Amino acid sequence: MSEEEQAVTILVVVLGTILTRFLPYLVFTERRRIPQVITDLGRLLPPAVFGLLVIYCLRNVDILNPTQLVPTAAALVITAALFFWRRDMLLPMAGGTLAYMMVMRMM
Amino acid sequence: MANAKTAALRAAFPLTIPVCTGYIFLGITYGMLMVTAGFPTWLPIFTAAIVYTGSMEFLLVAILASSFQPLSAFLTALMVGARHLFYGLSMLGKYRDMGWKKPYLIYATTDETFSVNYTAEVPAGIDRSWLYFWVSVLDHVYWVFGSTAGALFGSFLAVDLTGLDFVMTAMFFVIFLQQWVRDGVCLRLVISDHMPALIGVLGSVLCLAIFGADAFMIPAMVTILAGLLVYRRVRRASEVRTSEKSAELMELCTEREGRK
DSSP: OOHHHHHHHHHHHHHHHHHHHHHHHHHOOSSSOOOHHHHHHHHHHHHHHHHHHHHHHTTTOOTTOHHHHHHHHHHHHHHHHHHHHHOOSHHHHHHHHHHHHHHHHHO | OHHHHHHHHHHHHHHHHHHHHHHHHHHHHHHHHHHHTTOOTHHHHHHHHHTOOHHHHHHHHHHHHSOOOHHHHHHHHHHHHHHHHHHHHHHTTTTTTOGGGHHHHHHTOOHHHHHHHHHOOOOTTSOHHHHHHHHHHHHHHHHHHHHHHHHHHHHHOOSOOTTTTHHHHHHHHHHHHHHHHHHHHSOTTTOSSSHHHHHHHHHHHHHHHHHOTTTOHHHHHHHHHHHHHHHHHHHHHHHHHHHHHHHHHHHHHHHHHHHO
16 A cells, blocks of 8 residues: 555544534434434444444454464453453453464464 | 633533543554554554444444455444444434534544443533533543554554454454343334344354455345335334224224223
């Protein structure tokens, strides 16, 4: 990507984000009712989108290659275990990443 | 007036302490990730200030490092930001009559700032608009501060940070798990099971297998949206059927009561 292309990319990302934040205030006032499909999507999309983003992050992992599969799988398991243990956000992130960096170096 | 401002700031700061640790940790990682991916030091600081949504900024590292696909980047920002619609709808009432602060308050509605301001009980004698404003400003400052620190550390630190990018996977995985746990507990009426999460994962895996790593995002987003709309329709239909059934039951009961 050239610098101009990077600038355009950042700009569209900013625009997209701002749009989602301002839209409810621009379109819906207290008097105008919000279409049910919009409120439903506001609730249904997040779990689906974070599923998509997990897959996006893993898109380049070659599952037939153990040097890639093992650190990724180990780190995901540790992340999940830490999450269910403490129900916290930062601990599983730090622990999972550390595990990934260590197992990757052992392979 | 000056007193009202400082009083609100004093009330706002304690509310933001949990966000402070989180944002500084995440900001540092974001800054380090950007500079280790080869971007200049100012870029994470600049994007931290203007994009100002953690999850999208982590994605931005990967997006900027790949080929130029502005449409895909825009759609990703819309999909990732879709949850903001919900925040906006919840804050419509609270952010009314905020005057000149309103555009900034809306602009700065991250997940964390939303949850602090949404749940904040405004103490007596404290100006509501200044309290929301200071919470938003403080959170914004923590994020930019963390990103700056990370960008500076990252460019001077001589440690091998290969694999640090897993932090993005871990973050989305944890948010995914949080949603999963939450869907099993509350929001029973709208989502009583994990179908949306499954539609997200399976739709993405399917499109990844068909279109490959470089081109699967747009088809995956279309598939997920279509899947969710179908799922919503099916659910609505079954809800109508159950409510019709319960209406029939009610009628039956009242009829019996009448006969007695």
